[in-house]
Amino acid sequence: MPTTWKERLKTQMPPDWSEEIDVFENQMILRKQDKLDEKVFAETRLRRGAYGQRYDNGQRHDGIRTRELSFPTSTTKGAETEWDAPGMQRIKFPFGGMNPEQLELLADLAEEYADGIIHVTTRQAIQYHFVHIEDVPDLMRRLASLDITTREACGNSVRNVTACPLAGVCRGESFDTTAYANAMFEYFLGHDDVQDFGRKFKPAFSGCEHEACGLVKMHDIGYLAQTRLIDGQVKRGFRLYVGGGLGTIPQQAKVLAEFVSEEEFLPVTQAVCRVFARLGEKKNRNRARIKFLVEQLGIEEFTRLVVEERKTIPDDPRWLEYLNELDRFTETPSLNAKALAQKPDLEGFDSWFETNTYKQKQAGYYVVTVNLPLGDLSTEQAYKLADIARKYTPDSLRTTVEQNIVLRWVTEADLPNVYQELKEAALAKPGAGTIVDITSCPGTDTCKLGIAASRGLAGELSTRLAAKNGSLNKAIKDLRIKVSGCFNSCGGHHIADIGFFGNSRKRNNRTVPHFQVVLGGTRKDNAGSYGMAVGAIPSKNVPDFLDTITGRYAAERLENENFKDWVNRLGKLELKKVLDAYTEVPIYETAPQFYSDWGDVREFSVGDIGVGECAGEVVSLFSLSIAQAEGTAFEALIALDEKRLLEADEKAYKAMLQAARSLVLSKNLDVGEDPNTIVSEFDKHFVQTELFFDKYAKAKFAQYLSKRHEQGSQAASEDKTRTLIEEAHLFIEAAHACDARLGASPVGVSA
Amino acid sequence: MNSPHRIKIKFFYQDDVPSAEQFLPLFHRWIQEDRLAEHLLLDVADYKHVPNSLATLLVAHEADLAFDTEGGQAGFSYIRKRAWPEGSDSLDNRLEFSLSQALNAVEALELEDLPKLDLESLELRFLDRLASPETQEDIDTIIEATQKVISQLYGTKDINICQLKEDKRRAFGLSIKVKRPCEEALAA
Numbered sequence A: 001m002p003t004t005w006k007e008r009l010k011t012q013m014p015p016d017w018s019e020e021i022d023v024f025e026n027q028m029i030l031r032k033q034d035k036l037d038e039k040v041f042a043e044t045r046l047r048r049g050a051y052g053q054r055y056d057n058g059q060r061h062d063g064i065r066t067r068e069l070s071f072p073t074s075t076t077k078g079a080e081t082e083w084d085a086p087g088m089q090r091i092k093f094p095f096g097g098m099n100p101e102q103l104e105l106l107a108d109l110a111e112e113y114a115d116g117i118i119h120v121t122t123r124q125a126i127q128y129h130f131v132h133i134e135d136v137p138d139l140m141r142r143l144a145s146l147d148i149t150t151r152e153a154c155g156n157s158v159r160n161v162t163a164c165p166l167a168g169v170c171r172g173e174s175f176d177t178t179a180y181a182n183a184m185f186e187y188f189l190g191h192d193d194v195q196d197f198g199r200k201f202k203p204a205f206s207g208c209e210h211e212a213c214g215l216v217k218m219h220d221i222g223y224l225a226q227t228r229l230i231d232g233q234v235k236r237g238f239r240l241y242v243g244g245g246l247g248t249i250p251q252q253a254k255v256l257a258e259f260v261s262e263e264e265f266l267p268v269t270q271a272v273c274r275v276f277a278r279l280g281e282k283k284n285r286n287r288a289r290i291k292f293l294v295e296q297l298g299i300e301e302f303t304r305l306v307v308e309e310r311k312t313i314p315d316d317p318r319w320l321e322y323l324n325e326l327d328r329f330t331e332t333p334s335l336n337a338k339a340l341a342q343k344p345d346l347e348g349f350d351s352w353f354e355t356n357t358y359k360q361k362q363a364g365y366y367v368v369t370v371n372l373p374l375g376d377l378s379t380e381q382a383y384k385l386a387d388i389a390r391k392y393t394p395d396s397l398r399t400t401v402e403q404n405i406v407l408r409w410v411t412e413a414d415l416p417n418v419y420q421e422l423k424e425a426a427l428a429k430p431g432a433g434t435i436v437d438i439t440s441c442p443g444t445d446t447c448k449l450g451i452a453a454s455r456g457l458a459g460e461l462s463t464r465l466a467a468k469n470g471s472l473n474k475a476i477k478d479l480r481i482k483v484s485g486c487f488n489s490c491g492g493h494h495i496a497d498i499g500f501f502g503n504s505r506k507r508n509n510r511t512v513p514h515f516q517v518v519l520g521g522t523r524k525d526n527a528g529s530y531g532m533a534v535g536a537i538p539s540k541n542v543p544d545f546l547d548t549i550t551g552r553y554a555a556e557r558l559e560n561e562n563f564k565d566w567v568n569r570l571g572k573l574e575l576k577k578v579l580d581a582y583t584e585v586p587i588y589e590t591a592p593q594f595y596s597d598w599g600d601v602r603e604f605s606v607g608d609i610g611v612g613e614c615a616g617e618v619v620s621l622f623s624l625s626i627a628q629a630e631g632t633a634f635e636a637l638i639a640l641d642e643k644r645l646l647e648a649d650e651k652a653y654k655a656m657l658q659a660a661r662s663l664v665l666s667k668n669l670d671v672g673e674d675p676n677t678i679v680s681e682f683d684k685h686f687v688q689t690e691l692f693f694d695k696y697a698k699a700k701f702a703q704y705l706s707k708r709h710e711q712g713s714q715a716a717s718e719d720k721t722r723t724l725i726e727e728a729h730l731f732i733e734a735a736h737a738c739d740a741r742l743g744a745s746p747v748g749v750s751a
Numbered sequence B: 001m002n003s004p005h006r007i008k009i010k011f012f013y014q015d016d017v018p019s020a021e022q023f024l025p026l027f028h029r030w031i032q033e034d035r036l037a038e039h040l041l042l043d044v045a046d047y048k049h050v051p052n053s054l055a056t057l058l059v060a061h062e063a064d065l066a067f068d069t070e071g072g073q074a075g076f077s078y079i080r081k082r083a084w085p086e087g088s089d090s091l092d093n094r095l096e097f098s099l100s101q102a103l104n105a106v107e108a109l110e111l112e113d114l115p116k117l118d119l120e121s122l123e124l125r126f127l128d129r130l131a132s133p134e135t136q137e138d139i140d141t142i143i144e145a146t147q148k149v150i151s152q153l154y155g156t157k158d159i160n161i162c163q164l165k166e167d168k169r170r171a172f173g174l175s176i177k178v179k180r181p182c183e184e185a186l187a188a
Ligand code: SF4
Pocket: A441, A442, A443, A444, A447, A448, A449, A450, A451, A454, A484, A485, A486, A487, A488, A489, A490, A491, A612, A614
């Protein structure tokens, strides 16, 4: 029996994914030996979705004092990031799609490598917390065996591609965007043009203009499905948005093109990526998102540059190939549609049906929303949900940006049974899409940047609201709350009717957790407008404030007046008065609870805030790709030790190719992976120009590559193979030296 | 058969069950007081909103400790996940080590003003599917090793062990009933 996951899953992983994971594992070894720069390793790790977590700098305030966490391993996995400190692992699920088998695997992994919890993020991805870095390669292998990747789930690259969870079944969509979202995911995963961004890049797809599922206007790039009649034929395409984003300074995306056809959407996106990579800010991470570039250039100039860039990109067959596969994503129901004969007499069914089901455009079928508290699901629940999905749907599950999961294609007749079975798994919580369905980022629970306990507050509000759900006014029920642990807005507070983000205030000589109140944002119209911050109140006063503001809204609103309009009508002065009633902090001696946060009994402190990794370090494209070459060279050594000489020879050669390619990328981003092209481009730009030449050794190192390239693969003696590996190492060193001479890639943190 | 890299041991509450809420201040205090020898206590995670979960979790470098509602039955779990002592690669050693560490944690918990655990009833799971037994022979080997370790720790041979035969997807597990309470073992 195989004794490692690597052996056991060898034939079940896509070969290139398997190899990438091996390289990452080797980079871990190199980092532990201090042979790989910690900043380069950090960005490499982030690009594999392995993220830092609170207290990973080796310090934690326990409520009385700051404790040093003396981890056994002295190495770091990034600046001020202890090797042994638990981390977060993010996993990509393009358009939130998953099948029951994948969900079961997520459950297995949650208990074997994390804390038993599968967490759905606000961008349809999955996160585990408290994961040890040493467990990450096996975790990735097991995911890869079911076609799931963590690649570029974090770091300065293209993040998870989100899309409406109703795509394909929505009554109001132009067309099903699923296949397009997937095409974008596949095309850009690991693509050279997305490796040199100054910051992350988040894409979103929406099937319609007016709903809130896709939220394209708050994304770096957004695709709004459109059809046009061209030459008598209905053509599919997208209105293309760029430069949206929340964060500290929220921006509405601008329209780059009213209609980009389905044939053009990948190359145009590629052109956007190239312009962003070339002109986007790299040093100041606070201004490195594409929204700042769009703002700086203006949308007209930005568009002009994209159009120019588009003309220069060499054709790629994949731009159109995906169109032959659109059917792959068309779901067909597993059960025949059947109407519900009579209303079931089940306790709680009616209220659940009202909020947690959606009638599909396909007659007789419903989408069922599983409302997950704080986006969390236990392993046991996950197995049961997988069973329900198998029994009642064509294996169709999707995560949502509201941190829920939906089951699609449930027949109307099956709804009572599905409700019953979900209820048995404690998954039939009603109120999906209402005020009790609160989204929250991780906040101080696990995020290094968190200031206040967003999850603690969200949990508290949700519990209180659920308790009085039955008596809540409809206008209040329809409101949405979103909470972020700090101004970075990962919880999306800007687009909620009532948003909160964590901060702190000094009161009575102590630090008190507070939440800034943001009112009147709009989720509809794809995140149509952002709310306004009206002031901060102590964390412990938020529930009472919420009662007041929602109560007044219900009582004072004009007929059909929405929350945003009511807030605007009320005006800032009046809002401030409402807020002022809640700003007071009693002295510690009379109300010590004000000095700790929701769900955290420790006395509040901001001493634990660390340096965030959201952005990743600004590490050059060269540094990242040369790190891969180093990992491959290390693999060659292992193969040599294990007497796999042919493999060792191949790996050493590949390491040189990767190193050469690392340099070539600075001259020709389209170099691709073909060895002949790499070698000839390397020759043209670095050998003939003598840029690669060492002062004393001259062409010697370059010849190592050309010699092996010409010779081809051969079973050599152990000695010869060892020599080749040494040459590969020297070649990599020479590449580093060349890069340094060119001054192309300062490795370091931006300001 | 591989030795498991992660072993979970769960003791159960019977009639009198504490709440997940009670474990939050308790675990935070354990960190402040460094209550668990040979463990680097790191953080507390609150999952009381998730049914059938490790509802309140004390995360250490070496192990997780939890007020555990999995399977719908409340209990206290010790999950050994790494930092196995040198030379404890064998199944017997891992079982012995994790069980004795679990009992140490239980001993600390017994000092708290909380309902008492039923120490005669416990569950053992290999949270490592690579180490799941493949054959009946493997299962017998694990049961035998567990029997040996439990009888040493509890000072009795009157032990019933059987494989948990629930959902196949669940990690391999054993149900263990000890006829003699282990207070003496704890006191020893
Ligand atoms: S909003 Fe702040 S606290 Fe929340 S996840 Fe983002 S950076 Fe962390």
